[in-house]
Amino acid sequence: MREIQPTRSELLEVTRKIRLTQNGHKILKLKRDGLILEFFKILDQAKDLRLEIAKRFREASEKIAIASAVDGVIAVRSASYALTGHPEIQLRSRNLMGVVVPEIKSSKIVAPIYERGYGIIGTSPRIDEATDAFEKLVETVVKAAELETTMKKLLEEIERTKRRVNALEFRVLPDLEEIERFIRFRLEEMERDNIFRLKRIKGKMAKAAEA
Amino acid sequence: MWPFKGGGNFAYACTRVKAKKRFLLSRDTYSRMLVMDVHEIGRFLGETQYREEMTKYASRYSGANLVEVAITRNLARTYSDILSFTTGHLREMVGDYLKRWDTFNVKTVLRGKTTGVGEEDVMDTFVPAGSFSESYLRTLVQLGSIQELMDALSKEPSLGITPELVREVVDTGRLAQLEDHLDKSMYYDLLKIIEETNLPDQLLRQFVRREIDVTNLKVLLKLKAERIPEDKILKYLIPGGLEYGMDKLKALAQAEGLSAIMEELEKSSMYEVIKGAVEKFKADQKLSDITIAIDKALIGTSEKFAHFYPLSVLPIVNYMIRKKVEVDNIRIIARGKESALSNAVMEDLLVV
Numbered sequence: 001m002r003e004i005q006p007t008r009s010e011l012l013e014v015t016r017k018i019r020l021t022q023n024g025h026k027i028l029k030l031k032r033d034g035l036i037l038e039f040f041k042i043l044d045q046a047k048d049l050r051l052e053i054a055k056r057f058r059e060a061s062e063k064i065a066i067a068s069a070v071d072g073v074i075a076v077r078s079a080s081y082a083l084t085g086h087p088e089i090q091l092r093s094r095n096l097m098g099v100v101v102p103e104i105k106s107s108k109i110v111a112p113i114y115e116r117g118y119g120i121i122g123t124s125p126r127i128d129e130a131t132d133a134f135e136k137l138v139e140t141v142v143k144a145a146e147l148e149t150t151m152k153k154l155l156e157e158i159e160r161t162k163r164r165v166n167a168l169e170f171r172v173l174p175d176l177e178e179i180e181r182f183i184r185f186r187l188e189e190m191e192r193d194n195i196f197r198l199k200r201i202k203g204k205m206a207k208a209a210e211a
Numbered sequence: 212m213w214p215f216k217g218g219g220n221f222a223y224a225c226t227r228v229k230a231k232k233r234f235l236l237s238r239d240t241y242s243r244m245l246v247m248d249v250h251e252i253g254r255f256l257g258e259t260q261y262r263e264e265m266t267k268y269a270s271r272y273s274g275a276n277l278v279e280v281a282i283t284r285n286l287a288r289t290y291s292d293i294l295s296f297t298t299g300h301l302r303e304m305v306g307d308y309l310k311r312w313d314t315f316n317v318k319t320v321l322r323g324k325t326t327g328v329g330e331e332d333v334m335d336t337f338v339p340a341g342s343f344s345e346s347y348l349r350t351l352v353q354l355g356s357i358q359e360l361m362d363a364l365s366k367e368p369s370l371g372i373t374p375e376l377v378r379e380v381v382d383t384g385r386l387a388q389l390e391d392h393l394d395k396s397m398y399y400d401l402l403k404i405i406e407e408t409n410l411p412d413q414l415l416r417q418f419v420r421r422e423i424d425v426t427n428l429k430v431l432l433k434l435k436a437e438r439i440p441e442d443k444i445l446k447y448l449i450p451g452g453l454e455y456g457m458d459k460l461k462a463l464a465q466a467e468g469l470s471a472i473m474e475e476l477e478k479s480s481m482y483e484v485i486k487g488a489v490e491k492f493k494a495d496q497k498l499s500d501i502t503i504a505i506d507k508a509l510i511g512t513s514e515k516f517a518h519f520y521p522l523s524v525l526p527i528v529n530y531m532i533r534k535k536v537e538v539d540n541i542r543i544i545a546r547g548k549e550s551a552l553s554n555a556v557m558e559d560l561l562v563v
Binding site: 061065066068069073074077081113118119122124 | 322336
């Protein structure tokens with residue numbers, strides 16, 4: 001406060017800043033509300049996806065247990081290592097209300113039976129069913145990864161925006177208003193000083209004229 | 212005149228097998244095992260014909276692993292035992308039929324090698340009942356690299372491994388093509404070896420051709436369910452089936468969806484046995500039940516053949532199949548218990 005120059009130009013500058021801050025505050029509040037709405041929309045999808053993952057995981061676990069029981073552990077382990085190729089994950093980004101969120105696209109998680117790397121004739125359908133179940137599980141996990149990362153990014157942005165809104169509302173704006181008040185008060189006081197000084201000069205000049 | 216006279220000790224071997232059959236676990240025993248835990252199953256098996264193996268491996272394995280190793284080794288011992296008490300042409304036929312275990316053992320050693328399973332674990336999974344001895348299989352397991360292993364296997368004329376297959380496995384580490392080749396050549400060789408000059412051979416050949424039918428049907432069902440194009444399906448089919456020749460299989464591979472196969476199954480000789488599974492498949496489109504039903508139909512066929520020809524090779528083949536089914540059933544229960552599968556699921560998987 002001590003470094004503030006109580007000048008008219010400073011007052012104009014502070015008033016401009018206050019107006020700008022109020023606008024910014026309003027926009028940030030709108031952004032925060034928008035992000036929260038978007039977050040809740042994605043939250044519902046993420047919840048459904050989580051349930052789907054749990055369901056698919058249960059199914060896949062049961063299928064692999066059945067395959068191990070019917071075909072033996074070595075056959076299952078060997079079939080699981082047979083697929084040498086790995087699914088490619090393409091990571092792109094998109095803009096969601098100013099937040100950069102990932103867009104994950106995976107290529108070829110579900111492979112045709114003849115590309116799985118194990119023999120067709122001697123492998124039981126139980127191993128195929130277990131493979132199917134795990135392929136579907138990985139597909140759901142990739143979808144969930146996109147959604148949950150988006151959710152995490154949105155949460156971070158909501159938190160950041162909330163902090164900015166609060167900082168503007170409870171810190172920046174009150175400070176600027178305080179400065180504005182201080183400058184006005186100082187200017188008014190300087191004005192009063194001036195008037196008083198002028199009156200004194202006028203009085204002195206009148207006395208000198210009379211003498 | 213007795214048609215099999217001079218070809219081997221059919222009467223003696225069939226009587227021995229008949230006696231052995233009495234020791235196979237009954238349906239009631241499986242029901243009892245379903246309410247036991249893995250350790251109780253282990254203890255129970257220790258009081259049956261699996262006693263020797265259960266005792267031998269108890270210090271190295273426990274739980275479901277112990278059960279699996281013990282029953283697998285017992286299966287190998289049983290097969291070797293059968294081979295040891297058969298003579299003459301009968302022994303040759305049993306030996307030929309058991310060559311499928313060479314395929315199994317080779318696949319196991321390759322799978323073990325590519326997946327980094329320990330040497331002893333691979334050794335314990337072998338069923339050394341084919342033409343490859345246990346010591347030979349041990350030398351295969353001990354080979355350092357997949358290249359050395361493939362070089363050694365390619366020297367085995369019975370496996371017919373081509374340099375292209377060696378390159379495929381060594382370069383890509385993929386076993387699919389080799390595994391399919393081994394499965395196919397096992398049946399090709401079997402059909403080549405079993406001549407049709409005498410009745411026992413004819414009977415065994417007929418049964419092997421029935422087995423090819425079952426294998427082809429399972430492959431067709433699997434691939435058609437995955438909507439695999441016809442040209443890709445054909446290379447997995449084995450010629451020589453009894454009821455389903457290549458023309459019929461080709462037509463089924465060309466047909467849209469699985470309905471044509473179902474219609475064909477309805478006309479087949481095994482329909483009475485698989486009727487329920489076909490109806491169930493139409494409702495839920497799940498392959499597991501129908502493939503189990505087809506396997507059951509094959510066992511039924513071997514049972515029927517064994518009754519029709521009680522002093523042929525077929526009662527012995529029937530016993531070997533039933534012994535294998537028993538081992539599979541015990542493994543299903545033990546592993547199922549370990550993975551906390553429900554009794555209903557296990558019951559559906561059992562072939563009884």
